[in-house]
Amino acid sequence: MLELLAIGFQEIFHPYPLLLIFLGTIGGVVVGLIPGFTVTMGAALVLPLTFGMSSIEGLCAMIGVFVGGMAGGQISGILIGIPGTPSSVATVFDGFPMAKKGEPGRALAIGTWSSFFGGLFSAAVLIFFTPPLANVALKFGPWELFSLVLFGLTVIASLSGKSLTKGIISGLLGLLAAMFGADPMTGVPRFNFGLHGLSGGFSFLPVLIGLFAFSQLMTTLEKKDKVSQALILNAKLTWSNFQVIVDIFRRTTNLLRSSMIGVFIGALPGAGSSISNLLAYDQTVKASKRPEQFGTGIPDGIIASESANNATCGGSLTPTIALGIPGDAVSAIMMGALILHGIQPGPLLIVNHPKLVYGVFVAFVLAHFCMLAVMLYGIHAFVRLTRIPIYVLFPSILALCAVGSFMIHNRFFDIWVLFIFGVLGYLMEKFKIPLTPMILGVILGPMAESNFTQALMTDSRLTLFLTRPISLFFILLSVFSVVYPFLRFYYNRPKQKTSG
């Protein structure tokens, strides 16, 4: 392991990858701090730019965006009271009151250092748990791989929104979108409708940008008059790093518990940091001897939320690298980056590309140090960015979306794909159909179909999906994830009074 980590260091410690981590972190913080923009959108926009880089360089940039974005969301949350990203919602509960009490700098510093420690905790999990998990996955046959994909899709469908049915519809639409073009096993053209552009199917990147970036931008435009500019400008952003670190380590139990929640939620496909920060905050309140103090501006609330959301990053990367099943939308985009560079994600990734994998581990750790420096020393500059009006950002980013979609395959058809999936993504958001299952369906569709077909070509008995123990385990988990919302509804419904 140490030897492999040393190889990872060698991959990363060159000026260009280090610069990309740094720039990616800055980009992530910028995206994270602007309310309405998400880390997923930032990652989707950066992805096309990585095409001209090597795979490790591209991943360095994206990891920087991921880590920076998770931490950046707290800035507007603490200073304006509007979380920059869904992963910082709970940070507002105590961060904004602390800022209003005259300590915005202290709130930001607590959040930043908590993000740093939570992220390093998840980095340890990522480094030590990914290789053994991948070793287990190497024993998987096509039955197990298909069942694993099925599990990933059903869990995401059940966790991504309030309606399981809508989540399943979204995942199935993603699987269907992946089938356009040609059958992966036989090459038979499928669903082309005579269009030359469809002969290669829908390219993953414009679908991704359309669903996550384009539709998200349109949603931002709905609220263009409502973005608050009531920034706490006059309060000085000052703090003592030593005192902040002492404050955090006086609450070590909170830090560890919240980080573990973040890692666990991150590893669960589809759950993500938007859930982990709230869950960690909730658990911290419940575990506290003074729960009435939460919401008044105490450090505990900020520590819980921010350590959990950055811990989610490492948690979500673990199944992404070990199994080829992304833990959240941003990890799905990183998988897309690998696919763009001709590298097949999955259990064999660590075997075939150890330098890449351990380089990612090292980059992930370094990104947290970059994030710490960028946030602590760049905060005054970042605060000014919250003033950029929507009418400037919106058309510019739309144009960049079009450019990003075009540049991978140099196909104009991909810009139309961006538009179509942008409209579809926006309508799905309006009708509360979650987007994450769909993008996972698009990414995992070919893997699901080819393993399903391979399994049946090897042995035509469908019962093997149930008689092979690991496959059965994943299928049972899939069934449980589908049944669980109904069980929860049944047990939580108000009991009817019976007449005497």
Added chain:
Amino acid sequence: MKAEKLIGVIIIAFSAFMYYQADRLPPPKFGTLGAAVFPKIVLTLLMLAGGSLILQNFLKGRRAAKAPETLRTQKITSINQVLGQYQWVILAFFCFFAYVLLMDFAGYAISTFIFIPTLMWLIGPRTKSSLAVIAVTTMAMTFGVYYGFKTLFNVFLPAGRLF
């Protein structure tokens, strides 16, 4: 709630159409597993999911009809209301559609030179100071991006069919 029934109907109709398309795919030359097998499974599940959505919505409707008046929520009842609420979004979609159409014929530079200031003017404050912002943004997004991508990434943006 009517929207969910409509979504369900659209899903079922779309899945049925795609199932028909999958049925028209050539049969496999060897064995029984062809290009149509997996799509048919997914489309069948999609039809069932669409039907489930309609059924759930029907059951919710029956529960809501029995609920007290105070629990019923206000619904959007007219197209005008929708257009009013989402006017900027609809406008932006139309502008982007026109932008892509124009880009196909005239290329990235010309279409972006028109698109950026037009949309910024439509959705932004129409003041003298915003004119300067619009001018700078237009130059940056048109020429800056074009030459930036050409020199840094070796990517030539669409030149358009006319050129």
